[in-house]
Amino acid sequence: MATVPKANGVDSVQSTLGVDRRIAASAVEDCSPTLLILSAIRFLREGLAEVLARDGAFAIVGTAADLDEALEIARARRPQIILLDAVFPNGLAAARTLGEQNLQISIVALALAETEDDVIAWAEAGISGYVPRTAAMAELVGLLSDVVRGEQTCSTRVAAGLLRRISTASRTGSDTRLRAKGPALTAREEQVVRLICTGLSNKEISRRLNIGLATTKSHVHNLLAKLELERRGQVARWSREHAEVLRDQS
Numbered sequence: 001m002a003t004v005p006k007a008n009g010v011d012s013v014q015s016t017l018g019v020d021r022r023i024a025a026s027a028v029e030d031c032s033p034t035l036l037i038l039s040a041i042r043f044l045r046e047g048l049a050e051v052l053a054r055d056g057a058f059a060i061v062g063t064a065a066d067l068d069e070a071l072e073i074a075r076a077r078r079p080q081i082i083l084l085d086a087v088f089p090n091g092l093a094a095a096r097t098l099g100e101q102n103l104q105i106s107i108v109a110l111a112l113a114e115t116e117d118d119v120i121a122w123a124e125a126g127i128s129g130y131v132p133r134t135a136a137m138a139e140l141v142g143l144l145s146d147v148v149r150g151e152q153t154c155s156t157r158v159a160a161g162l163l164r165r166i167s168t169a170s171r172t173g174s175d176t177r178l179r180a181k182g183p184a185l186t187a188r189e190e191q192v193v194r195l196i197c198t199g200l201s202n203k204e205i206s207r208r209l210n211i212g213l214a215t216t217k218s219h220v221h222n223l224l225a226k227l228e229l230e231r232r233g234q235v236a237r238w239s240r241e242h243a244e245v246l247r248d249q250s
Helices: 006-031 042-055 067-077 091-099 116-125 137-148 156-172 174-181 187-197 202-209 213-227 232-241 243-249
Strands: 034-038 059-064 081-085 106-112 129-132
Touching: 034 042, 034 067, 042 059, 042 081, 042 137, 059 067, 067 091, 081 091, 081 137, 091 106, 091 116, 091 213, 106 116, 106 137, 116 156, 116 187, 116 213, 129 137, 187 202, 187 213, 187 232, 202 213, 213 232
Parallel strands: 034 059, 034 081, 081 106, 106 129
Antiparallel strands: none
């Protein structure tokens, strides 16, 4: 009777173990929240995908460099979370577009400046949570897991700002009027609108508000997206047509 060499038995056991590991890995992936990363910066999205995949807490369904690619992946793979880089071009508009797809996806802003104006602006754009730009890489999984559970850690200053915004809207009833007449602007966006209307350039606005030029450009881009305008020259006309909205918010 022929005997089976011992090496074949070892190979068989190793093959079985390999299959078991793949099944176990698949099971972990199946029960992990699924996530799509959207960033125009290649090394950032690829680096994040590698770190999160290595941790195993999230299953990465794809990375996207632009909004069209993100929408295509989101419709096909239905991730539970889209991690959207806060410096993504026209990021606020992208967040709104993603939220309007009715895909039941939580949008999380990555590396968001934790200021009252920025957090409120992104919240109004439809995000479910954010990762502050001061967060360490080691904190990322925990912060994303909090969002999955419906939780969000924020600074006391931001929490106070949100309470003030809700309280003011409740007392004045302005929230309903503002939605009917135009989008609500943050205090910083109102400042930018008024300075644009005076004819100041981005560099001059930066000096006037004592903020960086890149930050000013970001405010202008996001403002145009929120107002659904194509050029800054259209801001003056919008301001005249919505003068009452600006007075109500001041």
